[in-house]
Structures are given as C-alpha cells and as structure tokens.
Amino acid sequence: MSDVRVRQAVPEDHDRIHPVLDDWWGRPIAAVLQPLFLDHFFGTSFVADDDQGLAGFLVGFLSPSRPEVAYVHFIGVRPDLRRTGLAADLYDRFFDLARRNGRTEVWAITSPLNDRSIAFHQALGFEVTHQPDGPIRFRRPL
Structure with a gap:
C-alpha cells in the first residue's frame, strides 16, 4: 500500500467515483x-489514488444536527x-x-446483505445499534 496516496476529496472526484460503484x-x-x-462534504472526505487510478474513497461529514456525531456515508476500496x-x-x-x-462518536450504515462490511465495521470497533427491517446501523465511540 506504500504507493497509495490519500488526499482530501474535491467536488470533481464524484466524476471519478460514481462510474466504478456498481x-x-x-x-x-x-x-x-x-x-x-x-459538493458539500469534500472537506471531510478522502480519496486514495495509486498508479492504476482510483484506489479508494471515504465520503463522510460532521453532523450539523448532532454535534457529537461524525457520519460515514460511503467507503469503498478497489x-x-x-x-x-x-x-x-x-x-x-x-x-x-x-x-x-470535537466529535465523540462515528456512525455508519450498511446493507444487511453485506456480510463483509458488517464484519469489517465490527473489527474496527463499531457496534450494531439498530437493524429491524432496514440497514445495519453502526456506532463507534472515539
């Protein structure tokens, strides 16, 4: 992973990320x-590149309504x-x-069908906080 470069995202990164998602x-x-x-959360998001192009990304934001929470909306790795x-x-x-x-916890979600994501988040110290008939919700104290 030494040849991977991580930087803060810019709005134009959407045009690189969107085509690879599916x-x-x-x-x-x-x-x-x-x-x-x-467009609105590039300052709290990251993009990773290597010699082959887009290597990964994390799109997150600081909750404007819950001052203790930061939220990861999407993370992906090639x-x-x-x-x-x-x-x-x-x-x-x-x-x-x-x-x-000043945030004290991070929240995230994933699909109940995404076993790899669930295991990954739990390995990072996230706990499942909610899952009836919808996405799996995670919470991790900082």
Missing part, C-alpha cells in the same frame, strides 16, 4: 452517492486492494478529523 459492489449501488455529498489496510487507513483519517472537530 462494478466495485457487483450490484446497482451508484444512486446512493449523489454529487451533493462531494477490489484488488481489499484486505490491504486501505479502508482502515481511510477510517483512521476520518476518526482523527472527527476528534479534531
């Missing part, structure tokens, strides 16, 4: 990441780079950003 997930998911997320530590690195950067901004 392929990376293996199902239609692109509608979940609308341009507004990087399939050939999964299990390399890139996703954990992106989360660590987001955790640091959240702490610097």
